[in-house]
Amino acid sequence: MGSPILVVAAALIDAQGRCLMQQRPVGKQHGGLWEFPGGKVEPGEAPADALARELAEELGIVVAPAALAPLSFAVDPNRPGAALVMLLYRCTRWSGVPRALAADALRWDVPRALADLPMPPVDVPLLATLQQALAAPAPLA
Numbered sequence: 001m002g003s004p005i006l007v008v009a010a011a012l013i014d015a016q017g018r019c020l021m022q023q024r025p026v027g028k029q030h031g032g033l034w035e036f037p038g039g040k041v042e043p044g045e046a047p048a049d050a051l052a053r054e055l056a057e058e059l060g061i062v063v064a065p066a067a068l069a070p071l072s073f074a075v076d077p078n079r080p081g082a083a084l085v086m087l088l089y090r091c092t093r094w095s096g097v098p099r100a101l102a103a104d105a106l107r108w109d110v111p112r113a114l115a116d117l118p119m120p121p122v123d124v125p126l127l128a129t130l131q132q133a134l135a136a137p138a139p140l141a
């Protein structure tokens with residue numbers, strides 16, 4: 001197996017505790033499935049910088065890398081050649097209104113409802129972790 005592919009993704013959470021998922025365009029790998037916005041880390045790029053770049057490209061929003069809080073990670077070994085490692089960050093602060101610049105559709109909903117959507121296998125445990133994190137009492141500031 002070669003080097004893992006590193007993918008960064010964001011759980012954008014609004015004031016009502018809803019999370020944003022986007023639908024991958026039909027024709028791409030995982031086309032039609034619902035995923036967290038994000039993408040591959042480029043060589044030499046810090047993960048949070050890569051995610052801020054992807055969120056600007058895909059949603060047209062501005063996010064400070066410091067506003068991206070690591071939440072969890074998961075490994076998708078279900079690929080030829082190399083495993084995919086996905087780092088999920090939680091984010092509650094951004095500027096702009098997310099638009100579907102790279103996806104077929106966007107959807108805001110509570111994690112419990114999003115779990116019914118078809119999604120890539122690596123997203124399933126990450127969404128479950130997010131659901132638990134949002135259900136837990138808020139940490140002391």
Ligand SMILES: Nc1nc2c([nH]c(=O)n2[C@@H]2O[C@H](COP(=O)(O)OP(=O)(O)OP(=O)(O)O)[C@@H](O)[C@H]2O)c(=O)[nH]1
Nearest residue numbers: 007009028029030035036037038039040076120122123
């Ligand atoms: N952004 C994102 N990608 C995911 C998720 N789950 C998951 O398996 N992936 C996979 O991780 C990879 C993300 O890379 P990407 O979004 O830059 O891929 P891409 O095909 O759009 O870009 P590329 O054409 O430049 O390779 C894809 O293979 C995608 O299917 C997820 O929740 N969010």
